[in-house]
Amino acid sequence: MSALTLPSAPAYIGRFAPSPSGALHFGSLAAAMGSYLDARTHGGRWLLRIEDVDTPRTVPGAAEHIIATLARFGFEWDGDIVWQSQRSEAYRAALEHLQAAGHAFACACTRREMADSGLARDGSRRYPGTCREGLPAGRSARAWRVRAQGVVGFEDGVQGWQQEDLAADSGDYVVLRADGLFAYQLAVVVDDADAGITHVVRGADLLDSTARQIHLQGLLGLPSPYYAHLPVATNAAGEKLSKQTLARAIDTHPPAHALLAALRFLGQAPPAALGRANTAELWQWALHHWQLSAVPRCRHAPAVDID
Numbered sequence: 415m416s417a418l419t420l421p422s423a424p425a426y427i428g429r430f431a432p433s434p435s436g437a438l439h440f441g442s443l444a445a446a447m448g449s450y451l452d453a454r455t456h457g458g459r460w461l462l463r464i465e466d467v468d469t470p471r472t473v474p475g476a477a478e479h480i481i482a483t484l485a486r487f488g489f490e491w492d493g494d495i496v497w498q499s500q501r502s503e504a505y506r507a508a509l510e511h512l513q514a515a516g517h518a519f520a521c522a523c524t525r526r527e528m529a530d531s532g533l534a535r536d537g538s539r540r541y542p543g544t545c546r547e548g549l550p551a552g553r554s555a556r557a558w559r560v561r562a563q564g565v566v567g568f569e570d571g572v573q574g575w576q577q578e579d580l581a582a583d584s585g586d587y588v589v590l591r592a593d594g595l596f597a598y599q600l601a602v603v604v605d606d607a608d609a610g611i612t613h614v615v616r617g618a619d620l621l622d623s624t625a626r627q628i629h630l631q632g633l634l635g636l637p638s639p640y641y642a643h644l645p646v647a648t649n650a651a652g653e654k655l656s657k658q659t660l661a662r663a664i665d666t667h668p669p670a671h672a673l674l675a676a677l678r679f680l681g682q683a684p685p686a687a688l689g690r691a692n693t694a695e696l697w698q699w700a701l702h703h704w705q706l707s708a709v710p711r712c713r714h715a716p717a718v719d720i721d
Contacts, residue, residue: 426458428613430484430491431602433465434477437663440717441617441647441655443487444676448644449615450489451704461609462491467498467505467601470593479665487669488693496609498601505596508604508634509589512560517633518589520555521545535578536622540585558590560633566625571642572709573618578625587626603627607636615706618643618713619654645710647679647717655717667720669693673700675718681708 430446432438438446453460462484464477481495512518523544541559549555562580570576578584589600606614621643631638647655655661664672670693677684677700688699 426453426456426612427461427610428453428458428615429461429463429606429609429611430489431463431465431605431616432480433468433471434480435468435471435473436476436657437665438480438483439647439655439661439664440672440675440679440720441661443664443672444647444679445615445617445644446484446489447673447676447700448642448680448706448709451700452613452615452642452706454701455704456613458613459492460490461493461496461611463496463498463605463609465498465598465601467501467596467598469499469595472499483665486665487673488697496605498605501601501605502596504604504608505601508600509558509596511634512589513558515633518558518560519546519586520549521557521559521586521588522549522553522555524556524592535583540583541587543586546586556592557588559586560589560630562586562626562629564629566628568624568628568638568641570621570624571615571640571706572645572711573621573643573713574711576621576624578622580625580629584626589630599623599626599630603630603634603636606639607631607634611639613640613642615642615644617646619646621713642706642709643713644680645712645715648714649717652714654714670696671720673697675720679715679718681710683708 428449430449432442450460466472466477509518546561562584565577565579567575567577587599588597591597624641628638649655649659653659670691673693673696674684674688682703682705684699688696691699
């Protein structure tokens with residue numbers, strides 16, 4: 415009698431996927447560090463993807479600046495950098511699959527027409543379903559949406575059990591925008607699947623996007639990775655650090671100081687003596703002591719002072 419051979423779990427593949435809308439700030443450094451440490455401590459690969467699919471928000475030179483900052487701070491990624499702006503054909507193929515299967519429909523609605531709609535969980539306007547059964551007479555398609563149906567639940571590695579009624583909490587969501595650009599939700603699902611991503615460790619500002627991404631994965635016949643959403647860093651006013659809130663670029667700080675502050679923010683409790691360590695020594699400590707279970711189970715947390 416032959417022994418039963420169980421299938422092995424796929425090797426860990428993580429990623430960091432910044433949008434080049436500005437320089438890296440403390441919040442994006444913490445997200446990068448969390449995803450990097452979780453991948454490396456599992457003996458996994460860590461990929462870098464530039465999410466420049468939203469070209470109107472892309473700042474010239476920002477992507478190159480982000481890449482240089484990551485390298486200077488000691489991050490080492492595997493393989494070639496992926497650029498969303500070069501992957502339109504892959505997104506087009508996924509959209510055509512959704513259209514052919516009847517999962518996507520043309521939409522003629524404008525933002526003004528949706529201004530009185532209720533709010534979705536992420537703060538956007540929930541689509542009222544105007545074009546779900548066909549375009550109104552005399553109207554032409556501006557965008558394409560996916561029919562949001564069912565309840566999606568998943569266990570988040572930091573935030574715990576999450577559940578969303580797609581129709582009630584999100585509504586039918588855009589996969590091709592009125593300006594002809596592919597929407598983030600479609601692009602990220604296709605990119606993660608093509609790269610073989612098994613673990614997504616990222617900021618909790620994307621937690622409310624996850625149910626839609628899992629829904630899309632199911633419609634496209636793609637596997638769903640494991641998700642863990644880290645707290646989002648906020649300023650003294652409680653606002654998420656971002657270009658809009660004038661967050662300070664992280665590369666104005668010494669790398670070791672900034673990395674140490676990110677470890678503290680992520681609940682890793684580095685010893686005081688590590689404040690005198692150089693960048694290499696700090697990474698060595700972090701790689702030996704990283705614990706995802708120590709990350710605070712909250713969506714937002716005040717940024718740790720670096721200076």
